[in-house]
Amino acid sequence: MDPLNKSDKKDKYFKGQQTDEEFICFFRSHWISIIKEFLYFLIFLLIVILFVKEIDLIKDVLRGNRELKLFFFTGFLVGTIYLNRFFLKLLNYFVNVGIITNMRIIDHQKTLFFTDNIDSIYMAQIQNIEMKEEGLLPSLLKFGDIKIFLAASDTIKTFKAVPNAKYHFRCISRQKEERQRALLYGQRSPSEINIPTPQIQKTSKSEPQIQNEKDIFNYKKHTV
């Protein structure tokens, strides 16, 4: 990112953010997707509290008894593994995000150790958006699924358990309309007025002269 260029948004909020890409918002899964882990952790905490409360009794039982010490160690090992797994799951919840910008929606499916998948859907490729909020819990807790139907293919991208699904649905719809209007009709939305247009210089007589994104869109439409 060029510190002297204030309109340069490259990597400002996330790695891979383009120079003229404006960050709108991001979301994670609703907390309902992780509530089960908290319930199990509560049970684990109760067991630990019970253990600490009866520590003298446990010491008396374990002294001089090798088999019971082995049994205790097995329980301790399982508890340690569970504790580390719980916190890892919790941190994985935080790094798994969906990002909405003025140009695209990014589905970043990530875990701290094993997974790092990024799926990027450009606003111009979106044909239709659907929001589903079915059931008692989704209605009460205000979360739902957002389905994105892509143009020119049968692909459907689904974001599950999106919190405040109506807000994010409206956000994506607005950005999609603004972006498609800007590309198809050459009109620039208020949020894009100050963003510099990329210029591509003509290098040979056989190559078309491309000066803005509308030309890129039209060029790709005619060559595909």
Place this chain on the structure above:
Amino acid sequence: MPLFTILVVLTLAGSLFFCVITLKRLLAYNKKYRLPELSYTKLFKVITKEHVAVAYLAFNTAITVFMIWFLWTL
């Protein structure tokens, strides 16, 4: 040193090591992703990943200290 003590100490060391590695990876993620947190992006509108990281380290440290005391007094 009895086998039981060795096994418990090894388990605690492994747990602490894993905790440190996890937090290092989280720090590396934070350098690349500086997404502005709002109340609706936080867990239960309050908890951020930094809170979870501190809780993780605190839990691990507390259990290590407690088990060392337990082994010492056994």
